[in-house]
Amino acid sequence: MKSSYKFITGAEAAVLGALEGGAEIMYGYPITPSTEILQGWIEKAQCNKQLKYLQTEDETTAGFAVIGSLLAGAKAFTATAGPGTILMQDPMSMAENMRLPFVAIVMQRGGPSTGTVNFSQQEVFLTAFGGNGDGLRVVYSPSTVEEVYLYCAKAFSTAWKYRFPTVVLGDGHLSKMTTGVKISKLIKPFASNPILPDSGEPVYLRNCFSSEDEFYNDRLKKNITDWDNAKSKISISEQYETYDAKELIIAHGSVAQNAKEAVDIFRASGRKVGLFRPVTLNPFDSERLKKIANTVKKIYIVESSLNQLSHIVKYEIYDAKAQMVEISKPAVGFSSNEICKLIMESD
Amino acid sequence: MVQTMPKSWNKETKPHMFCPGCGHGIVLKQLGFAIDKLNIASNTTLGIDIGCSLLAWNFLNINTVQTHHGRTTATMIGYKTAKPKRIAIAYMGDGGGYAIGLQSLLYAAFRNDPITVILVNNGNYGMTGGQEAPTTMPGDVTPTSPEGAPEFGSGFKGPELVASIAHEKAFIVRATVSKPLVLNSMIDKAIENQIKNNSFSFIEVLSICPTNWKMNAKQCFEKIDVMEKFFPTGILKGER
Numbered sequence: 217m218k219s220s221y222k223f224i225t226g227a228e229a230a231v232l233g234a235l236e237g238g239a240e241i242m243y244g245y246p247i248t249p250s251t252e253i254l255q256g257w258i259e260k261a262q263c264n265k266q267l268k269y270l271q272t273e274d275e276t277t278a279g280f281a282v283i284g285s286l287l288a289g290a291k292a293f294t295a296t297a298g299p300g301t302i303l304m305q306d307p308m309s310m311a312e313n314m315r316l317p318f319v320a321i322v323m324q325r326g327g328p329s330t331g332t333v334n335f336s337q338q339e340v341f342l343t344a345f346g347g348n349g350d351g352l353r354v355v356y357s358p359s360t361v362e363e364v365y366l367y368c369a370k371a372f373s374t375a376w377k378y379r380f381p382t383v384v385l386g387d388g389h390l391s392k393m394t395t396g397v398k399i400s401k402l403i404k405p406f407a408s409n410p411i412l413p414d415s416g417e418p419v420y421l422r423n424c425f426s427s428e429d430e431f432y433n434d435r436l437k438k439n440i441t442d443w444d445n446a447k448s449k450i451s452i453s454e455q456y457e458t459y460d461a462k463e464l465i466i467a468h469g470s471v472a473q474n475a476k477e478a479v480d481i482f483r484a485s486g487r488k489v490g491l492f493r494p495v496t497l498n499p500f501d502s503e504r505l506k507k508i509a510n511t512v513k514k515i516y517i518v519e520s521s522l523n524q525l526s527h528i529v530k531y532e533i534y535d536a537k538a539q540m541v542e543i544s545k546p547a548v549g550f551s552s553n554e555i556c557k558l559i560m561e562s563d
Numbered sequence: 564m565v566q567t568m569p570k571s572w573n574k575e576t577k578p579h580m581f582c583p584g585c586g587h588g589i590v591l592k593q594l595g596f597a598i599d600k601l602n603i604a605s606n607t608t609l610g611i612d613i614g615c616s617l618l619a620w621n622f623l624n625i626n627t628v629q630t631h632h633g634r635t636t637a638t639m640i641g642y643k644t645a646k647p648k649r650i651a652i653a654y655m656g657d658g659g660g661y662a663i664g665l666q667s668l669l670y671a672a673f674r675n676d677p678i679t680v681i682l683v684n685n686g687n688y689g690m691t692g693g694q695e696a697p698t699t700m701p702g703d704v705t706p707t708s709p710e711g712a713p714e715f716g717s718g719f720k721g722p723e724l725v726a727s728i729a730h731e732k733a734f735i736v737r738a739t740v741s742k743p744l745v746l747n748s749m750i751d752k753a754i755e756n757q758i759k760n761n762s763f764s765f766i767e768v769l770s771i772c773p774t775n776w777k778m779n780a781k782q783c784f785e786k787i788d789v790m791e792k793f794f795p796t797g798i799l800k801g802e803r
Contacts, residue, residue, distance in 0.1 A: 241645060268644055272637070273666050273669075273670040277634070278637075280634040280638045281640050282641060284637065284638040284640060284643070284645070286641075287638075287641075288642050288646040290644075292641065307634070412608055412628065413626070415605065418573070420620055421629065422617070
């Protein structure tokens with residue numbers, strides 16, 4: 217298939233990406249701003265009878281039904297947001313414990329609680345470190361509608377290859393905006409296999425253990441070791457104009473798109489600003505950031521949440537010598553000019 | 564010779580982990596015999612819940628997955644959606660099915676999802692120490708109802724509720740461990756309803772909990788007589 221250009225929304229891109237990644241079944245409960253992904257999938261299923269779906273009674277059932285289908289070897293997924301992301305922690309925790317290739321597309325809305333329906337970057341902690349475990353989940357933060365397509369496709373291969381729950385973390389702006397997108401045929405998706413096989417010796421899967429030692433030695437130790445080994449293979453970041461930068465903006469998701477423009481504005485006036493954009497929020501590409509962080513004098517962490525990205529960055533590069541400035545507007549977006557203004561005000 | 568152990572039982576995990584005298588052993592035995600009779604061991608997947616039921620995570624010679632909070636129903640719906648030709652059975656207690664996971668159970672019945680749900684009603688939360696369950700009968704004392712379970716909000720009648728919204732092809736029944744042969748035939752029917760009618764089936768089984776009831780065998784079966792009067796057994800929906 218040749219590449220094609222389509223004028224589509226982020227939600228439509230998510231559906232096309234899921235199809236490209238080999239998705240077969242979607243379960244979901246309507247919640248703004250992710251609803252159009254469920255609608256879009258059901259629309260596709262009208263033409264392609266191989267695709268299955270169920271609009272469930274709540275996000276919890278959507279998540280556990282995803283798990284049931286994964287056990288049968290089908291590439292299943294869900295999409296949710298806000299309070300739905302909270303409910304999704306239950307099945308995601310089970311997937312984390314049992315290493316199930318759970319895929320969720322989360323379009324962030326303002327919180328806490330019902331909050332607003334349009335935009336925020338406040339579900340970073342919840343998607344990356346939520347659940348009642350240690351947060352061994354992969355989180356992709358696409359910056360553009362085209363990246364929503366790319367990472368929704370990639371999420372399935374990551375999940376089935378490494379067997380960690382995988383989230384594509386967008387936001388309401390990315391989900392609802394319409395833009396030109398290059399839809400290209402990607403590499404062949406990683407194959408899925410039944411986790412509970414149809415024949416042979418019975419397989420017993422549990423996520424409950426009787427003692428701490430048994431749980432740690434038989435389950436958690438392996439999960440953590442596998443995670444540590446996979447981290448460098450999974451983590452992705454983008455560096456923009458960082459080669460000679462004296463100052464560095466760190467931003468992710470759609471905010472990073474405007475931060476990139478802010479870099480251009482600064483560069484036009486001769487100020488050597490660069491951008492580091494973590495594409496995976498978990499695992500974080502700390503190796504590359506460390507290298508850059510040691511060559512700049514000042515780091516601005518720009519985000520639409522109260523320092524959630526900043527918490528991750530400060531942990532990952534705790535020994536960086538650069539001065540760090542937190543620029544956060546919880547549940548509110550930034551224009552590129554505003555990013556420049558806030559950076560200049562912090563001088 | 565009377566067969567005492569179903570072929571579909573995993574003998575490696577016997578004696579089982581349930582408390583001595585627990586009703587789960589009786590229910591799982593009849594489930595095992597039903598699986599033997601229908602010859603479906605290799606074509607069945609079992610989902611089990613949190614609480615006492617999770618002790619059955621490797622009880623049978625069939626694929627089994629353990630989850631929690633009544634979401635076993637949702638998990639089995641997802642499994643059946645992906646593998647429509649296999650038989651999906653969800654096994655849970657009264658807390659999972661009637662309290663925290665009721666929503667999943669009701670909607671499975673409402674949509675006529677083609678799975679079989681077996682719910683063991685022993686009138687309390689066994690694994691956590693016998694606390695009040697939706698099914699605790701009015702007046703019964705538990706650690707969280709020290710003055711006796713209230714008149715209203717106790718004695719939840721699940722099959723009646725489920726039958727009221729279930730599809731006409733659904734099979735809904737209440738059985739009891741005091742009549743194991745009847746229980747066996749009800750489990751047969753419930754699984755056959757999934758196979759033949761591609762429809763939802765639900766069995767509540769009245770059961771005993773000697774540990775938390777603090778009763779011996781005789782007292783347990785006297786108590787289950789009382790339960791059977793409060794929770795009438797029999798088929799509520801489906802072919803008799």
